[in-house]
Amino acid sequence: xxxxxxxxxxxxxLGSLFQGIVNEMKNSSTLxxxxxxxANKMHLQLKSxxxxxxxxxxxxxxxxxxxxxTKGATKDIGTALTRLILRHKSIEQKLKYFTNSFIETFxxxxxxxxxxxxxxxxxxxxxxxxxxxxxKKLRNELRKKASETIKLQKKCxxxxxxxxxxxxxNSAIQEVSNYxxxxxxxxxxxxxxxxxxxxxxxxxxxxxxxxxxxxxxxxASEMSHVxxxxxxxxxxxxxxxxxxxxxxxxxxxxxxxxYSTIVAFKTPPSSPGxxxxxxxxxxxxxxxxxxxxxxxxxxRSPNHKQSQLKQHQSQIPLPIxxxxxxxxxxxxLSMP
Amino acid sequence: xxxxxxxxxxxxxLGSLFQGIVNEMKNSSTLxxxxxxxANKMHLQLKSxxxxxxxxxxxxxxxxxxxxxTKGATKDIGTALTRLILRHKSIEQKLKYFTNSFIETFxxxxxxxxxxxxxxxxxxxxxxxxxxxxxKKLRNELRKKASETIKLQKKCxxxxxxxxxxxxxNSAIQEVSNYxxxxxxxxxxxxxxxxxxxxxxxxxxxxxxxxxxxxxxxxASEMSHVxxxxxxxxxxxxxxxxxxxxxxxxxxxxxxxxYSTIVAFKTPPSSPGxxxxxxxxxxxxxxxxxxxxxxxxxxRSPNHKQSQLKQHQSQIPLPIxxxxxxxxxxxxLSMP
Numbered sequence: 001x002x003x004x005x006x007x008x009x010x011x012x013x014l015g016s017l018f019q020g021i022v023n024e025m026k027n028s029s030t031l032x033x034x035x036x037x038x039a040n041k042m043h044l045q046l047k048s049x050x051x052x053x054x055x056x057x058x059x060x061x062x063x064x065x066x067x068x069x070t071k072g073a074t075k076d077i078g079t080a081l082t083r084l085i086l087r088h089k090s091i092e093q094k095l096k097y098f099t100n101s102f103i104e105t106f107x108x109x110x111x112x113x114x115x116x117x118x119x120x121x122x123x124x125x126x127x128x129x130x131x132x133x134x135x136k137k138l139r140n141e142l143r144k145k146a147s148e149t150i151k152l153q154k155k156c157x158x159x160x161x162x163x164x165x166x167x168x169x170n171s172a173i174q175e176v177s178n179y180x181x182x183x184x185x186x187x188x189x190x191x192x193x194x195x196x197x198x199x200x201x202x203x204x205x206x207x208x209x210x211x212x213x214x215x216x217x218x219x220a221s222e223m224s225h226v227x228x229x230x231x232x233x234x235x236x237x238x239x240x241x242x243x244x245x246x247x248x249x250x251x252x253x254x255x256x257x258x259y260s261t262i263v264a265f266k267t268p269p270s271s272p273g274x275x276x277x278x279x280x281x282x283x284x285x286x287x288x289x290x291x292x293x294x295x296x297x298x299x300r301s302p303n304h305k306q307s308q309l310k311q312h313q314s315q316i317p318l319p320i321x322x323x324x325x326x327x328x329x330x331x332x333l334s335m336p
Numbered sequence: 337x338x339x340x341x342x343x344x345x346x347x348x349x350l351g352s353l354f355q356g357i358v359n360e361m362k363n364s365s366t367l368x369x370x371x372x373x374x375a376n377k378m379h380l381q382l383k384s385x386x387x388x389x390x391x392x393x394x395x396x397x398x399x400x401x402x403x404x405x406t407k408g409a410t411k412d413i414g415t416a417l418t419r420l421i422l423r424h425k426s427i428e429q430k431l432k433y434f435t436n437s438f439i440e441t442f443x444x445x446x447x448x449x450x451x452x453x454x455x456x457x458x459x460x461x462x463x464x465x466x467x468x469x470x471x472k473k474l475r476n477e478l479r480k481k482a483s484e485t486i487k488l489q490k491k492c493x494x495x496x497x498x499x500x501x502x503x504x505x506n507s508a509i510q511e512v513s514n515y516x517x518x519x520x521x522x523x524x525x526x527x528x529x530x531x532x533x534x535x536x537x538x539x540x541x542x543x544x545x546x547x548x549x550x551x552x553x554x555x556a557s558e559m560s561h562v563x564x565x566x567x568x569x570x571x572x573x574x575x576x577x578x579x580x581x582x583x584x585x586x587x588x589x590x591x592x593x594x595y596s597t598i599v600a601f602k603t604p605p606s607s608p609g610x611x612x613x614x615x616x617x618x619x620x621x622x623x624x625x626x627x628x629x630x631x632x633x634x635x636r637s638p639n640h641k642q643s644q645l646k647q648h649q650s651q652i653p654l655p656i657x658x659x660x661x662x663x664x665x666x667x668x669l670s671m672p
Contacts, residue, residue: 017407017586020407020408021406021407021408024402024406024407024408028399028402031395031398031399031402032399034395034398035392035395035396035398035399037395038388038391038392038394038395038396039392039395041388041391041392042388042389042392045384045385045388045389046385048381049381049382049385052374052377052378052381053378053381055374055377056371056374056375056377056378058374059367059370059371059373059374059375060371060374062367062370062371063364063367063368063371063538063541066360066364066367067538070357070360070534071353071356071357071360072356072357072360072530072531072534072535073531073532073534073535074534074535074538077535077538077539077542078538081538081541081542084549188587191587192579192587194408195408195409195579195583195587196409196576196577196579198406198408198409198410199408199409199410199413199576199579200576200577202399202403202410202413202414202417202573203413203573203575203576204576205399205417206413206417206569206570206572206573207573210566210569210570213420213562213566214566216559216562217559217560217562217563217566219559220556220557220559220560220562221556221560223552223553223555223556223559224553224556224557224560226549226552226553226556227553230546230549230550230553233542233546234542234546236542237538237539237542237543238539239539240532240535240536240539240540241532241536243528243531243532243535247531250353251350251524251527251528251531
């Protein structure tokens, strides 16, 4: 009897698919628990990273303050460094938001879900197993009904077309068909439930992960702003021998100095006798004038200090008297 | 004599500025050392974060594989999750590059520089201090020369315009002027050297930091790609009750199933007797048909599982016989 074999085969396939999915769900709980465990470790790691990051930024800010509050010529770099650090403070803040979201909206709810999912997979499995016990009873009933229907069919062949037994046959066929349909539909519903249950786990996984992912995107956006600040600092620091105009002005005529901050020495410095030991100081005039043409080379060097020293070694100072005559050509004495 | 007082005042200011900058450099070495120390801690922290991140991603990949290799209806989510994880593997790689650069091109060279900077600040200071000793000798010489010049000036007032003493006066004025000019120029050069030395420290700081910053920007760019993947997963997971078409097809007529993977049960499942315990399975037809209209509400809920359960509780199943009659209306018996 083909209908019965086909129906049994189809139900077996549906049942096997159902069982496969339920087994997957039951066997996967260790993997989910492992994910939560690794995520927890990641969260702790992120928390301590934020603390270390914050301490690093504070130390960096003290260096930037050094540059900003200097008596020297680094205020512009100090300001740019401070902007870079403030941007990284924002990055730190976004990382905090991400880390909080990671534990609060992802790890903790996911951990709760795993327990729920274990229960629901077990319920699906138990219900299905209960159905298996009833299956034999149903199969016998179906076989009996099918056999009666075949007998009825044989009888009907000999009877006239409008005999009452034809109606009985049709209703018997309908009944057997309904039983098989019900059996198959039940398996289909079980399979659909298992599929939806399993799919809902992964949907929940992503739904819980999404807020953290959105904060990660926001973190990335915050980080991308670093680019402008790096370009700005790149300009400021490309040639360390080139002092800012304001500093050159200070050296040239002491204008722009806040005299109130100056504590004059009782015995102010320098004598021509120690001039030879100052070679490098004098040389820096040459290196400054030449640095504009060499700036491309300097910016390629990772350590400006070294390139600066090399320049000092390779260049010969201008003859001192000539230099002074030139510088003081227009100087006149003001007498009392 | 104003010229002398003015020159001494200017030299004092220049000397004070020089000393201020050199003192800043000498006193700041603890701050620089603190920066290196905090950066070292940050580097160690990043290294352990990468390991933890990698383990977390591996655990996540096992969950994504679960979704991809399932017998159920989650292959699309599994594929999308795998893409998200692969993107995060790239992020992990970029974080590794950043971390390596942070120690190799920033921390280690900066640490070397701090030692160099200590030496160069000390050299600047020593040279300047040596100049201070010679200062008194120079000042006396200058005062003598200035006093001689004043006497000469008084004499010249009484002499005719073209007397030879006028030339002597001019040359004396020039000589005193040159001395002061030399003294001042020497202080200016010392100040410029100190400024350039200090500025070069901050330029070097940024030059060393730049490669890591560029890798941070590259990391940000890698992270920003997460957005597309999140949007894709958002679509896939917005309604867990809505199975993919391929899965619906499997349930509907078992087409598209790889029969070779199916191990049929000896006693396949289900009986009408256990139908009452399966209420929820039958209900899912209703919840599926209603889920399309409720999908907006579902996607707002953080836990699909809960919304799914609520739907099951609130909806009444279709009457079973009616359902089967409808489903099996066209079914005919095939007899042997």
